[in-house]
Amino acid sequence: MSQFIYAAALLSAGKSIIDPLLVVTGDSIAWVGEAQDPHAPAPGQDDTVTRLDGHILIPGLVNGHTHSAMTLLRGVSDDHGFMPWLAEVQALEQQLTHDDIAAGLQLAMLEMIESGTTSFNDMYVWDAQLLELVRDAGMRVVAALAITRPEQIMFPGVTTKTGRDELAHAVELQRRYAADPQIKIAYGPHAPYSVPREFFAETIEHAKRTGIPVHTHIAESPAETEMVVAETGKRPARYLRELGLYETSAMAAHCVHLDDEEIAEMAASGVALSHCPVSNLKLGNGVARLLDWLQSGVRISLGTDSVASNNTLDLFEELKLATILHRGVLHDAAAITAEQVFEIATRAGAEAIGFGDCGELAVGKKADIVALKTSEANAVPHANLLSHVVFAASGKDVDYVWIGGRAVYAAGEHLTLDATAVKQRAAESAARIRVAAKL
Ligand SMILES: [Zn+2]
Structure with a gap:
């Protein structure tokens, strides 16, 4: 079973692809290229397909x-x-x-x-x-x-x-x-x-x-x-x-x-x-x-x-x-x-830092993938992907995240952490230590 991720663009380590397909098998990237490439694999019955219209894929x-x-x-x-x-x-x-x-x-x-x-x-x-x-x-x-x-x-x-x-x-x-x-x-x-x-x-x-x-x-x-x-x-x-x-x-x-x-x-x-x-x-x-x-x-x-x-x-x-x-x-x-x-x-x-098998959207690398949305004003236009990602994008544009092929964030929702509970607990801890330190 593999995950087929289609998006509007992909930027990674000196390469950029328009209308990319990224295939993830297990925790690694099995294929990456143009979706229209005649050699591009097609999803089978057991595979999952995610279509991210207007999104830019970058490495985590x-x-x-x-x-x-x-x-x-x-x-x-x-x-x-x-x-x-x-x-x-x-x-x-x-x-x-x-x-x-x-x-x-x-x-x-x-x-x-x-x-x-x-x-x-x-x-x-x-x-x-x-x-x-x-x-x-x-x-x-x-x-x-x-x-x-x-x-x-x-x-x-x-x-x-x-x-x-x-x-x-x-x-x-x-x-x-x-x-x-x-x-x-x-x-x-x-x-x-x-x-x-x-x-x-x-x-x-x-x-x-x-x-x-x-x-x-x-x-x-x-x-x-x-x-x-x-x-x-x-x-x-x-x-x-x-x-x-x-x-x-x-x-x-x-x-x-x-x-x-x-x-x-x-x-x-x-x-x-x-x-x-x-x-x-x-x-x-x-x-x-x-x-x-x-x-x-x-x-x-x-x-x-x-x-x-x-x-x-x-x-x-x-x-x-x-x-x-x-x-x-x-x-x-x-x-x-x-x-x-x-x-x-x-x-x-x-x-x-010692994770040499990460940081790039390439075959054989770990599937640590971020999808940026381009629906906000700061992404219009974004013809130069590198310029957009480095100079115009922010963390607020992150819409999907996979780590080792596991979806941890999708459509702006956390899948592995209870966001409300985490924020509340942290706010309580922060307040308590300030009181305890008399600050
Ligand atoms: Zn430090």
């Missing part, structure tokens, strides 16, 4: 850097710089319970699905119960277990596990989900300024032994560079490279403040960078050197970062901003193309 978007449950902190400390913002956020996080984390995670998945994201690379508190929520919602996650100090319990209301316990916990979860196409596990040492040197080194040793990737923040703010230089005599990226980070499967968010040599070293070592332009601008952290990253050949994904520094999970905002921001900074409208950033948000981003 890949969010390269999130802290999912922080949806509960939407709108917190909106006008503060990075370090005071972090202090306020962490005060609220001390009030979180396991139920709150579950509510925040489900709210994040609700928002991601309905704005066209199908995979996310997350750093927060994670356990089997939370991973089951991701499986149920149908999304793909790389779940990094956030850690700071070896004896510290990061979220005392959520878990009794210390940082060091989480290293072993990651191995346990990785074994449990080794064969699961939706779930991958990573270590999440928070940042070079918040994790002591010995414990970062211990985490890197674990990663080298187990092959589990390491997801961290590097060179996010000017204050971070000052702190790390004062403490270690080295800039953040150089310091972590010398600790051995680049000998692991390393994923580094932000990387706003890198010098030429640091970019070249990351490219040569296969480090995957995540570009989070909205967060970097909102927190006043600066502008990453995306053009130099692209020219270096370093692996890149596009991220929203947490809702507390964004304040949405709509990757279409990042798509547009990551394209035009650098044009403005560099005074060059040709500096970054829409195609380059679309690639980072889909195929390249999927590869960068």
Whole structure:
């Protein structure tokens, strides 16, 4: 039994098709091309047929850097710089319970699905119960277990596990989900300024032994560079490279403040960078050197970062901003193309976070598919598909989503999450933690 999806147009990794047919068998794409192609397969009796008039099919978007449950902190400390913002956020996080984390995670998945994201690379508190929520919602996650100090319990209301316990916990979860196409596990040492040197080194040793990737923040703010230089005599990226980070499967968010040599070293070592332009601008952290990253050949994904520094999970905002921001900074409208950033948000981003079999509408790839409606004013006209998707579309145009061939969103309705209940629970959790933190 296969699913036959007919639409008005398709855009994926350098190709665009008018009147496409996409055939999904199991969790993968079995055929893609023009519906009128004489070699196009025809649906049989057991096959299902979906006709999406006026819709554009694109690959599910890949969010390269999130802290999912922080949806509960939407709108917190909106006008503060990075370090005071972090202090306020962490005060609220001390009030979180396991139920709150579950509510925040489900709210994040609700928002991601309905704005066209199908995979996310997350750093927060994670356990089997939370991973089951991701499986149920149908999304793909790389779940990094956030850690700071070896004896510290990061979220005392959520878990009794210390940082060091989480290293072993990651191995346990990785074994449990080794064969699961939706779930991958990573270590999440928070940042070079918040994790002591010995414990970062211990985490890197674990990663080298187990092959589990390491997801961290590097060179996010000017204050971070000052702190790390004062403490270690080295800039953040150089310091972590010398600790051995680049000998692991390393994923580094932000990387706003890198010098030429640091970019070249990351490219040569296969480090995957995540570009989070909205967060970097909102927190006043600066502008990453995306053009130099692209020219270096370093692996890149596009991220929203947490809702507390964004304040949405709509990757279409990042798509547009990551394209035009650098044009403005560099005074060059040709500096970054829409195609380059679309690639980072889909195929390249999927590869960068370890879901190399996703991010493209091509035969053999996982059937992570988003259908955008074109019935709204912002889609008239939309003759140039790439221009429409990157510059004019938003998450509000998402009408259908399939992940691994499973329909999770159809005609604007969630099929795997109870949207009303999820929003209500999250609002209650958010209100409660603010009262508890006396904010
Ligand atoms: Zn982050």
